[in-house]
Amino acid sequence: MAEVRNDPAQHRYEVLEDGAVAGFAEYMEVRGDRIVFTHTEVDPAFGGKGLGSVLVAGALEDARDRDLAIVPICPFVARYVHAHPEFVPFLDERIRKAFE
Template identity: 70%
Template sequence: MATEVRDNPEQHRFEAHTEDGLAGFAEYQLVRGDRIVFTHTEVDPAFGGRGIGTTLVAGALDAAVERGLAIVPICPFVARYVHEHPDAYVEHLDERIRKAFG
């Protein structure tokens, strides 16, 4: 099942879409125009166990990096993903958060 990750700025979230519809979302807030705070991630239980959450978070983080935004992973799922992929994302964390990741 192919998953497409799209930004939905009107809803302040990245969305994971499959051929069956909206499967999940990662909510965010833009702060001062240069930081993105990921606050909550949710995948519809009907889509659970398919790696959609992982694809969603990776796509959202990659988009933040491409835009040059400092990442603040408040959402535990996003924070865990960053912790598991430090080479890709730690350097893009907000400076205060980066210190916590060591």
Template identity: 60%
Template sequence: MPPQDEQITVTRNDEAGRYEVTVDGAIAGFTVFEIDDDGRAVYPHTVVDPAFGGRGLGSVLVSAALADEAARGTTIVPLCPFVVRYLERTEVAGLVIAWPEVRS
């Protein structure tokens, strides 16, 4: 878990096509999304900088990103193994998921 005195934020960066998690203003990780021809957000990849590892930031990041997608009414396609595992363990209220035919 992150120390209580750290400022952690998750923001959507449409220009870069990703959600970013920052710790005290430094980008600690991101999850990439690509909008497909059907208007769905495809999530192929999530990265947390090893310098920020072990703090649960990946879960903080993905939780906020998927909650935002649910609020936007976006259907998501989880391809990233981290996002898939998160969704297998956690229900995100209102999130519409289009599972790929072949799941890893």
């Protein structure tokens, strides 16, 4: 089963499959109440398992639970939010309208 964890020292969330890092979603250093997602990547060896979606869902849920305004600069994260409108209310208010 896949696990998502935050690695604040490296400014990224990681998805682990059987204890191995299978992918990551990078973010800029959290400042104030915003988290800016910049890049998401899944190792091709773990491709086709939906781990990118598991990773982004876990990262967005954690950001929401920490009351951080989400800024999805990463195209994968932005597409995920478009497909999962339950996260739109948690976007930074300056970009929320683009997702509604």
